[in-house]
Amino acid sequence: MELSKELENYKQEIDSAATTEGLYLIWVKYLGKKGSISLLNKEMKNIPEDKRAEFGRVIVALREDFEARYRKKEIELKNKEINEKLEKESIDITLPPFPIKRGTLHPLTQVYYEIVDIFTSMGYELATGPEIELDFFNFEALNIPKEHPARDMQDTFYITDEVLLRTHTSPVQVRTMKKYAPPIKIIAPGKVFRCDSDITHTPMFHQVEGLLIDEYSSFADLKGALVTFIHRLFGEKIPVKFRPSFFPFTEPSAEVDMGCVICGGEGCRVCKGTGWLEILGCGMVHPKVLEAVGYDSDKYRGFAFGMGIERITMLKFGIDDLRLFYDNNIGFLKQF
């Protein structure tokens, strides 16, 4: 039983098909309703009965062979065509995108929140208060009566004889203590103002102060709180030292120095060759302050501390000119 040789042409035709469309036409030619392989079924009746089974097998084999070749070619062509499409649609992915660029937080804000986050994670709560204050809250209640030499430490902007721009965020401590009974554990960040303007002073700057009041805390606890803070802010390896100082609202008082982060303690211009940087002021809350807010100073005690955000920010980012913070030069701001 011999089939026409022409029937075998599909092998070559499939091989040479160039597109999926052309390939489909070959399908139609052989396996379509009137396709040459399909038509073989109609010839079955002309085949002698004893040969029909064999003829049937030949047709099935032929069809299977066709289909196998066809599927293989089809996958090949589809892949080729997809690749061509991808190639054609390709764009220059290095072109700049639409300029919805992220802005920047002021460096002082970044450090402000970093400090606030460290203390809130240690259980201190954020407290705020007015920037324009009464002399009472800014000075009197903090054991700085009128004509006290400590007022020299803070040149004050006055609105009236009684109303001033706060020179530190300590009045927030006073207001908080007046409002809540102890124990208390707060930090008070914010803007403060002093009548001073030169290379190392701006008339407005930012402070963070902290206050803890309970019945047991000690100077050793204050050391613990601040060493933990400095280590979290500047790294575990930074050495920290406490030395006696004076603030009217604390007794004992201390100034806190940390190892210079610029030179690593070797001595440089920033630390004036000492290897140490003054970073914080602190102390045990003065009983007069507790009494001014109506606390029992025999029962309660605690500690307070304060620091300037500008100084810490300068150290963190290596900024060497304080005035840059308030110049708002866009070239400066965009760096952070």
Place this chain on the structure above:
Amino acid sequence: MRVSLNWVKKFLNIDGLDIRDIADKLTMSGLEVESVETKKSPVGVVVGKVLKKEKHPNADKLSLCIVTDGIDEYQVVCGAQNVADGQTIPFAKIGAELPNGMKIKDAKLRGVESKGMICSAAELGLEEESSGIMVLSDDYKLGEDICRYIETGDTVFEINITPNRADCLSIIGVAREISVLFDRSLITESFECNESEPCAEEFRYIKIENRYDCPAYYGRIIKNVKVTDSPIWLANRLRSAGIRPINNIVDVTNYIMLEYGQPLHAFDLRMVEGGIVVRNAYENEKVVTLDGKERELKSDMLVIADEKKVLAIAGVMGGEYSGIQNDTVDVFLECAYFRPESIRMTSRRLGLKTDSSYRYERGIDRAQTAKMVDYAASMISKLSDGVVLKGILNDGFDKYETKKIEFDADKISSLIGVQIDRDEILKILKKLGFEIEKNGVGESYLAIPPSYRQDMSIWQDLAEEVARIYGYDRVPVTIPRIYAESKKPDPLQLKIREIKNVMVTLGYNEVINYSFMAREYLAKFSEDQFIYIKNPISADMDTMRNAVFPGVINSLVKNYRSGFRQMKMFEISNVHLPDPSNKLPVEKTKLSFGVLGEYFKPNWIGRREADNFFYLKSVVEQIMDLFRVKSDFVRSNLAFLHRGKSADIFINGVNVGFVGEIHPAMYEYLDIQDTLYIAELDLNSIIENSATGNIKYRKISQFPFVYKDISIVVDRKISAITLIREIEEFSQLIKDIALFDLFEGDKIGAGKVSMTFRIYFNDLNKTLTDEETNSIVKGIIDRVVEKYGATLR
């Protein structure tokens, strides 16, 4: 305060101590040594004698001397005019090194050999400038190193004295501190004064009219003084402290002030008519002070006067005419104690700060005042050949009362946070000069502070003394245990942080401006009353801002001037408005943001030509979304804004801010050519008017959204928001509306605008059919045609 270690040596043997170690220990115990200056001693300079002086053969101004060191003779060329035969002089031999680094070598001057140099005081580092060579006492032994006789090299500490440590505003105070830190005993002095008849009382009297401000006033009269320059050693001491020597009388008063912390004043007795009266000034009484300025006094200021006139402002500064003159013969010497608050008030109100007022206002040692007048009088008499008259003049004095501070050693330990032995605590206090008494039974004690420690009043003060001598570095590091009640965080503070992050995400750079600005500048933006600073740093920082946006505009314009052309900036700050019913002003927290130039920087993608207004408006809406509120935009009539391109922003009828382009007049004022858009939101008002409580969940529909588009043409006067609201409210099934095509033009007629809306529908319970949505759309069209005269396109 500058402290010479040579001077300290008068009170304390510091041999064998390392200077660095002294500085460190002082710093770690509360006297912060800010700098250490070292002045070298000359090396190889000996006592010499001029045997013969001749003229230099080749130079008129030089002389040729033969100098001996007691062994050899040297030929020396000298340029000084005052060199003379027989003088004992400091002689720098070949190989000597002077403090300024100069090395003495063989030299030939105008052809004549010179083997060494005769030194001036300046060359030995004893003066800044000398007019000739230094002439020494003939008692000095020839050939000896002059450092044996004259104090040359020195180390000077610059110490930052905190306001509580008035006792350390003196050499003795610092010496006392070092003696405690290094356990060395202090050398004490006693003061004797050789008096002569007649009695001082016969010449002048003292009358104290205000005993409250002047509890003690002592005077001495010294007659027949010769006013000259002070000896080098004295002048040098003053210079080491940064004080210029004047004459042997005034210098003594300064010397004792520096050494013991007691300010003194010397008057020319001729100028004291009748007697000394310590009284309050008369209102507006005038006096010319030593610095040549006329001062107008107030009636609460204390003065030193005589029967007719003011001689000095008590404790602050003497009068120009009452002081020591070159021809002064008789001196009235004042040594007093004034109440610190009184001196400070006067000094502050006059803007006049002196070494004297500085010490008085911090509190001097009251117990030594009477001794110091004797010390000064005897020193003046020695240096000026004057005669001290008999008796200390005074008008009685308030007895100085010693304080007794009750303390408990255990409480001190507990406050410091480390157990320190009671005996160690007592030992430290005693070393510091406290007297300790047992207070009844138990652990209670009484500490009597030394007279110079006026800063001591409560047991916590003692705790600091103990802790600083024990060593702050020896106090352990412990972690506080505290159980403070948790308070609700301030919602505003939380929101501020969120807003800042949103603004940054939207491409804005944060700025921080001063809270005070120039009055005229702020007045360009507001006609309201401002809060003014009484003592501003300068006129351009004299007014508290009542809004944040003038600051943002200022930052944008400043950068524009530096050449930046496309910027987005924001600031959140408190601002202040007067409150007539309160002492303190109203404080509000505001957000402002502004854009200068194009909203987006130039790019290849391009954007629809829309007014920047709408970008800023979308920022406003994003902020409102943070607070979960809806806002309304109503045309604004703020004077500094472009009337056609600005809006006031409302929440539930409350104005919470504005957004818009600035007015053409503002462009002119600011002198900028690029567009500037600005917005401001009052965050307090937004919070007050925003939703509180939790978000309530709503069921989500399982059925698809469908949409229909409608295009209508309306008169330009009909605002988009009117139509959107109308459509929104038409049916519950409308879930969203988008305006996605907008144009004007001839095609649709003048004064008309075409808008195409896409309306999204959804039903919770079923899929909406075409018939249902079509009927809603038809209803909408009928409504806008009827109500707004719209036509369908």
